[in-house]
Amino acid sequence: MIAEAGLIALWLAASMAFLQFALCAIGLAKGQDEFFKAIRPVAIAQGVLVAISFFLLVWLFVRSDMSVKLVVANSVAIKPLIYKISGAWGNHEGSMLLWIAIMGVAGACIGIFERNLKTKTLVTTLGAQAFISIGFYAYLLIASNPFERIFPVPADGQGLNPLLQDIGLALHPPTLYVGYVGLSVAFSFAVGAMITRDVGPEFAKAMRPWVLGAWVFLTLGITAGSYWAYYELGWGGWWFWDPVENASLMPWLAATALLHSVTVLATRDGLRAWTLMLAVVAFSMSMIGTFLVRSGVLTSVHAFAVDPERGSFILALLAIYIGGAMALFALRVGAVKEGSQFEPVSREGALVANNLLLSAILGIVFIGTLYPLFVEGMSDEMISVGPPYFNLATGPIALVLVAIMAAGPLLRWRRDSAKALMNRISIPVFLTAAALFALVIFTTSMSVLPLLGLALAAGIAVASFAPLWKRNLRRTPMHTYGMIIAHFGIAVALVGMASETSFTEEKLVAATPGDEILVNDWKIKFEAIEPVAGPNWTALEARVTAQYGDDAIHEIAPQNRMFASAQMQTSEAALLTRWNGQLYVVLGDSDEQGRWQLRIWWKPFVTLIWYGGVLIALGGLLAMIGRLRRASRQKKQKAYAEAMI
Amino acid sequence: MTRFLALIALLMAIPVAAQNALPASPYAHQQLEDPVQEEKARSLMEELRCLKCQSQSIADSDAPMAGDMRSQVRERIAAGATPEEVRSWLIERYGDWVTYNPPVNAVTGPLWIAPIVLLIVATWLARGLFRRRKRDQKDVS
Numbered sequence: 001m002i003a004e005a006g007l008i009a010l011w012l013a014a015s016m017a018f019l020q021f022a023l024c025a026i027g028l029a030k031g032q033d034e035f036f037k038a039i040r041p042v043a044i045a046q047g048v049l050v051a052i053s054f055f056l057l058v059w060l061f062v063r064s065d066m067s068v069k070l071v072v073a074n075s076v077a078i079k080p081l082i083y084k085i086s087g088a089w090g091n092h093e094g095s096m097l098l099w100i101a102i103m104g105v106a107g108a109c110i111g112i113f114e115r116n117l118k119t120k121t122l123v124t125t126l127g128a129q130a131f132i133s134i135g136f137y138a139y140l141l142i143a144s145n146p147f148e149r150i151f152p153v154p155a156d157g158q159g160l161n162p163l164l165q166d167i168g169l170a171l172h173p174p175t176l177y178v179g180y181v182g183l184s185v186a187f188s189f190a191v192g193a194m195i196t197r198d199v200g201p202e203f204a205k206a207m208r209p210w211v212l213g214a215w216v217f218l219t220l221g222i223t224a225g226s227y228w229a230y231y232e233l234g235w236g237g238w239w240f241w242d243p244v245e246n247a248s249l250m251p252w253l254a255a256t257a258l259l260h261s262v263t264v265l266a267t268r269d270g271l272r273a274w275t276l277m278l279a280v281v282a283f284s285m286s287m288i289g290t291f292l293v294r295s296g297v298l299t300s301v302h303a304f305a306v307d308p309e310r311g312s313f314i315l316a317l318l319a320i321y322i323g324g325a326m327a328l329f330a331l332r333v334g335a336v337k338e339g340s341q342f343e344p345v346s347r348e349g350a351l352v353a354n355n356l357l358l359s360a361i362l363g364i365v366f367i368g369t370l371y372p373l374f375v376e377g378m379s380d381e382m383i384s385v386g387p388p389y390f391n392l393a394t395g396p397i398a399l400v401l402v403a404i405m406a407a408g409p410l411l412r413w414r415r416d417s418a419k420a421l422m423n424r425i426s427i428p429v430f431l432t433a434a435a436l437f438a439l440v441i442f443t444t445s446m447s448v449l450p451l452l453g454l455a456l457a458a459g460i461a462v463a464s465f466a467p468l469w470k471r472n473l474r475r476t477p478m479h480t481y482g483m484i485i486a487h488f489g490i491a492v493a494l495v496g497m498a499s500e501t502s503f504t505e506e507k508l509v510a511a512t513p514g515d516e517i518l519v520n521d522w523k524i525k526f527e528a529i530e531p532v533a534g535p536n537w538t539a540l541e542a543r544v545t546a547q548y549g550d551d552a553i554h555e556i557a558p559q560n561r562m563f564a565s566a567q568m569q570t571s572e573a574a575l576l577t578r579w580n581g582q583l584y585v586v587l588g589d590s591d592e593q594g595r596w597q598l599r600i601w602w603k604p605f606v607t608l609i610w611y612g613g614v615l616i617a618l619g620g621l622l623a624m625i626g627r628l629r630r631a632s633r634q635k636k637q638k639a640y641a642e643a644m645i
Numbered sequence: 646m647t648r649f650l651a652l653i654a655l656l657m658a659i660p661v662a663a664q665n666a667l668p669a670s671p672y673a674h675q676q677l678e679d680p681v682q683e684e685k686a687r688s689l690m691e692e693l694r695c696l697k698c699q700s701q702s703i704a705d706s707d708a709p710m711a712g713d714m715r716s717q718v719r720e721r722i723a724a725g726a727t728p729e730e731v732r733s734w735l736i737e738r739y740g741d742w743v744t745y746n747p748p749v750n751a752v753t754g755p756l757w758i759a760p761i762v763l764l765i766v767a768t769w770l771a772r773g774l775f776r777r778r779k780r781d782q783k784d785v786s
Contacts, residue, residue: 240701244700359767363760382741388692569707
């Protein structure tokens, strides 16, 4: 019964979405405000219904109801509870339901909380939101019903991929989806503003918290995904330029550009058309990202075409939404006035450079990710595009971008002089030059990109705090602190990336218990091999002790796990974290002579990559809270002033 | 009959046994003595695709085939081959699919030109934007 109830809730939610869209369309066409009054409650009802549907699916997974096809394919009765729950979205249908559920709840939140926007813009926003939802509902209900039953009922399920049975990956997809949906809300705001021709600071201020929120979640999602790949795959890589990673990076790049241009629109009423365009692009990227990952098109273009129903459905949805949004933009862009003006050397100028360079990087990642699929679809040839291409093509642009990032916040709005900027930024420039000089002299064979990256990071780290110079620290607004922390986070992450790329030491050995291995300042001793067992796996565990210089001796235990349900082996790396880096030990197979492979890496300052990511997200969060607080304070003041009159 | 089946089963198992008897790839999990050569091999391995995996380089894959390829790469580099020679040898065997650094040819031309075109477009957009602003400002004054 639970499965049927879930399906009914989903149908009801879909009909609510339809009603929401119809209310908006009829109301706009007839110009009657009565239709608008109903739209908030309908949006809230839709959110509640779709949330119920999603929770029922989770419940089915928790109960291991093996009469449901999706549970059978992705779960197994003996498995820790958290992975039963995460199994609900570790698959195609479930993840789509999660997407639409978050979207419905976001719509309900707009219905409840958004009070500043003009009624007409609000209604159009909710209408656009409903229009997007309808496509997803149709896709779920027609082409991939998550509640489908199976008969005869099997004794047990097939289990979840062991690699996905990890807390990092349990939380990674929902985090990204919240980000994607946040961007869809921003997009709905843009559509609302385009239809009502109300593009200005008011609209930008209403949209900004959503963009910031989405961006925070995307940043966290990417950071967590990168750390997961780093420790779970057992090879110590943190970014592979893999299409799945790129699919999450592209919306982030677009959102980063959008959140900078929306600031120009909100404070200076400039870059109107740009902001709209970026909102459209950011949403398109999150749609493309979701479908790239979930449709199977990445495994093979041909495998994708084998399932024509889903394949053509997805392509049709992409065409309708992205095509429709672009068409609307093209129709209305002429009517959008350019907004206020500025000189090339100004805060706006730096933000325009930020937008253009981020867009160029986005374009390169987009083409590099899709080009192999295009070649495969068009001919019999197959090519691979990977790190060498992406690093070469995007690396230099990214370095220019972060250099501008250091200068941008030090520029005045509208108009500034290059000479004044050079005065303000002289210390960071000097630091970068000094760091470059020191690195060239004291290190050997660093490649160009990490070398420049590390040198730049030194300057940026200082420059990011420069906006506080000669300011009253207690009166500096919270969103300024947010910007400072986020920019500082970029410098921190950059140091981690450059250091890991340049200074990692690797040692592969075949060792017998008792052997001692030296890596950098580490003394590592392989003590013993022992079998251990977990809830749904058995493993061989290596007892290893490690000592850095004359520090205390630490015990670590890398494992080689065998999962009963999937007949699959995974290696659990053992990590030892110090302030200046991480020791990474992996246990491999044994050879005929009874020696065990050990892969050992010492990665100096590698953790800064993810600390940087967390700082960036924290900066975004502070900026969002600061903006929301200021908005509510201003509203109160206004209300007070009106009351006095 | 059972004996006959057993014989067939045995015959079918021979190739498997023969495969196991072959020497394992010695350099799949073993570094080269010379750190300069190892560094060369390492950078090359990071740019070669593991053909049995989804989006993994042979430098970070547990697949047996990736191990064999790592061993091949290290042996050839140790024998004095340059990384580019090893790469073209692998491309000859497995096609362009094997390298993450796509060669420049008619098929990949647009891919390599794309970043340059994008940068030109970005510069052009920026110039247009700033020039228009300047003109507008003159009009205003």
